[in-house]
Amino acid sequence: MARLIRHVPAIVSAAWILLSKLTGFTSVQTRLLALLLTAAGVYCLRRSAARNEASPIHKGMVFFTAAASVSVWIGPTFAWPARYPVASLYAVLFLVAILPPLLGREVFTAYFARKTTSPAVWETDIFLAINRHLTALWAALFALGFASALVPGIFNLHGLLWETLFEAVIPAALMLGLGVPANKFYPAYYQRRRGLVPVGDAGAGPGSAQPPPGGTLTGATPFQKEKQKMESRFTIVAVNGSPHAGIGNTAMMLEMLRPTLAENGLALEVINLCERDIDYCIGCGVCMEKGRCWIQDDHAGIVERLLAADGIILASPVYFLQVTAQMKTFMDRSLAFGHKPQPHWKPGLAVSVSAGYGETHVAEYLGSLLRVYGAFSAGRLTALSTGPGEFLGKPAVEARARDLALDLARAVKEKRRYPATDSDLIFYQFMGALVRDHRDSIMKDDFAHWEKHGLHRDFETYIQQTREKAKYDPEMRKAWMQEVVAQHRSRRAGKNPEPGKTASSPIAPGAMTCRELLKMMPLGFDPSAARGLDAVYQFDVSGAEPFQAHLAIQGETCTYHEGPAAEPGIVIRTPDDVWMAIAGGELDGQQAFMSGKYTVEGDLSLLLKLRSLFPR
Numbered sequence: 001m002a003r004l005i006r007h008v009p010a011i012v013s014a015a016w017i018l019l020s021k022l023t024g025f026t027s028v029q030t031r032l033l034a035l036l037l038t039a040a041g042v043y044c045l046r047r048s049a050a051r052n053e054a055s056p057i058h059k060g061m062v063f064f065t066a067a068a069s070v071s072v073w074i075g076p077t078f079a080w081p082a083r084y085p086v087a088s089l090y091a092v093l094f095l096v097a098i099l100p101p102l103l104g105r106e107v108f109t110a111y112f113a114r115k116t117t118s119p120a121v122w123e124t125d126i127f128l129a130i131n132r133h134l135t136a137l138w139a140a141l142f143a144l145g146f147a148s149a150l151v152p153g154i155f156n157l158h159g160l161l162w163e164t165l166f167e168a169v170i171p172a173a174l175m176l177g178l179g180v181p182a183n184k185f186y187p188a189y190y191q192r193r194r195g196l197v198p199v200g201d202a203g204a205g206p207g208s209a210q211p212p213p214g215g216t217l218t219g220a221t222p223f224q225k226e227k228q229k230m231e232s233r234f235t236i237v238a239v240n241g242s243p244h245a246g247i248g249n250t251a252m253m254l255e256m257l258r259p260t261l262a263e264n265g266l267a268l269e270v271i272n273l274c275e276r277d278i279d280y281c282i283g284c285g286v287c288m289e290k291g292r293c294w295i296q297d298d299h300a301g302i303v304e305r306l307l308a309a310d311g312i313i314l315a316s317p318v319y320f321l322q323v324t325a326q327m328k329t330f331m332d333r334s335l336a337f338g339h340k341p342q343p344h345w346k347p348g349l350a351v352s353v354s355a356g357y358g359e360t361h362v363a364e365y366l367g368s369l370l371r372v373y374g375a376f377s378a379g380r381l382t383a384l385s386t387g388p389g390e391f392l393g394k395p396a397v398e399a400r401a402r403d404l405a406l407d408l409a410r411a412v413k414e415k416r417r418y419p420a421t422d423s424d425l426i427f428y429q430f431m432g433a434l435v436r437d438h439r440d441s442i443m444k445d446d447f448a449h450w451e452k453h454g455l456h457r458d459f460e461t462y463i464q465q466t467r468e469k470a471k472y473d474p475e476m477r478k479a480w481m482q483e484v485v486a487q488h489r490s491r492r493a494g495k496n497p498e499p500g501k502t503a504s505s506p507i508a509p510g511a512m513t514c515r516e517l518l519k520m521m522p523l524g525f526d527p528s529a530a531r532g533l534d535a536v537y538q539f540d541v542s543g544a545e546p547f548q549a550h551l552a553i554q555g556e557t558c559t560y561h562e563g564p565a566a567e568p569g570i571v572i573r574t575p576d577d578v579w580m581a582i583a584g585g586e587l588d589g590q591q592a593f594m595s596g597k598y599t600v601e602g603d604l605s606l607l608l609k610l611r612s613l614f615p616r
Helices: 002-023 028-050 056-074 085-102 109-113 125-154 160-193 222-230 249-263 286-290 299-308 325-332 359-373 394-413 422-437 444-452 459-463 474-492 514-524 576-583 589-594
Strands: 234-240 266-272 311-317 346-354 375-384 535-542 547-554 557-562 570-575 599-602
Touching: 002 028, 002 056, 002 085, 028 056, 056 085, 085 125, 085 160, 109 125, 125 160, 234 249, 234 299, 234 394, 249 266, 249 311, 249 346, 249 375, 249 394, 266 299, 266 394, 286 444, 299 359, 311 359, 311 375, 311 394, 325 359, 346 359, 346 394, 359 375, 359 422, 375 394, 422 444, 422 459, 514 535, 514 547, 514 557, 514 576, 535 576, 570 576, 576 589
Parallel strands: 234 266, 234 311, 311 346, 346 375, 535 570
Antiparallel strands: 535 547, 547 557, 570 599
16 A cells, blocks of 8 residues: 555656646546646655655656646646646656755755665765766756657647657657666766775665666666675764864764774764754654654754664763753754654764763763664763863773774674663653653654554563563462571571571582482481471483482472472472582572572472471
8 A cells, every 4th residue: 555655646647647638627627637636646745755755756746736737727828737748747857856956955866865775875975976967867858858748749740649759758768768777877887987896885876776766676786786785784873963073072082983893894974963954943843743853954864874873873072061052953853753762772872072071971961862763872982181182091091982882893793782771761651651641732643653663562662671570479488488487586596507508408418419419318308397298399400410300208208219200299490510509508599599590390389398308
């Protein structure tokens, strides 16, 4: 369904052109149909835009349909789109290609290039240059298509053959014969001309077969395979809030991380906020309700790269005990993401430097904001410096940078997740309640995000970590409490237990193996402690001497038997060295059980009786 919706603008444009050829939109009914086509195109465009799947070409097609539909209602003077529908469409596409660069906006081919390239290259000079060149080519092709489509009307060449030739065949030949090959081969050619090896990682995809604008790509060329191989490299994206860009102390600290990251196969990309166009947040709340900010600037693109990165770094010097204005503006504009926990977790670092006060506070603040982009803090890099490069204890700062870069690389490559913290829990509880309370008003989109990912279900879903369930038996706790009370009373009465004789810690001096230990246990059996007890203890021993055996207690006697019991009251599964350590007092039996060094199945209260049954 989503794929069909994505193609509706093209379908609507084609339908409008066909109806124009057949009817000329001379009747009220056909004009109403034109409006219905426009409404369908606008609706599907909005649906696609919500998923970031509305390309500039789709937008141009919907604009053409809307403008042409309005023109036929105004009157014959303005109804030229109905007389020259194909030419009108190419005129709109020409404007789609030529207007954005004239207005200082992103060229339209960059939208398609981002689909097949790594975010790490989207702001490189090569990427931008290649897309400027390709956009100029497509603008020329759309202009030629416009001119070709006008030929039948200008020279009065009416008829199916002439119209098909000039309105369909020739424009299609231009697009498929020049546009598509240029998308496919020009990026690699441009890089080779610059003395670079095409790696399929820049521009519209050096060596990657780009589809025609609005089209799709099938199959994989050799260049694409090379691109995929290169894009397997991990990317760390760092956002630098310093107004000194690449020459400040913050930038120097980021560069301290680069060598170790590179040695471990991670590329570091630094985004300097002072070089970007980011407006202030005005607190309108539209992003919470609609899902994204309405302000068109560089912020959205930077966030997309952070979300796509394998790890992220937030860095800022201290300005008046806080982050810089550039970093604060960037974070304020990230409100829409702050309420929407990402469905993944990746490692991140916080970096801060001050002249002598506030860098730890700022680094802690930046570390807490990593979660906005789906990251957890793997550490903080801080330093003191009063002038450019004048770090206090620079060797120590560099050593710390190496350690943190190594931790970050290990977390990325091994997909490690650090333990959840109280800050995670507090954020989850606060934000979950806030989103639920405002789900029908300003936080509609936030609530839909939480529902989609099941975040309201529980904290474990949010943190993507599960709570280990420990075995709990009320009878065992009751028996344990009785044992604790008895020991306490014995101490108060001056009868201190011998060291090492904790619960489930039987002593059998002279035993060299676990089998010998179990055979000797009946020698230390206390019949008085077994009055009224009829139980079988089975031991499933693993390790160097795997075997099964059981102790049968009946009529105040204890006997050892090889093999499993028919109906054991309790089964103790333990490695031989663990049980030997417990028996020798080297390991506390209760702690070993709670930490999972051995497991128990059956009546757990029998485990606590071992000490009293075998006191020697």
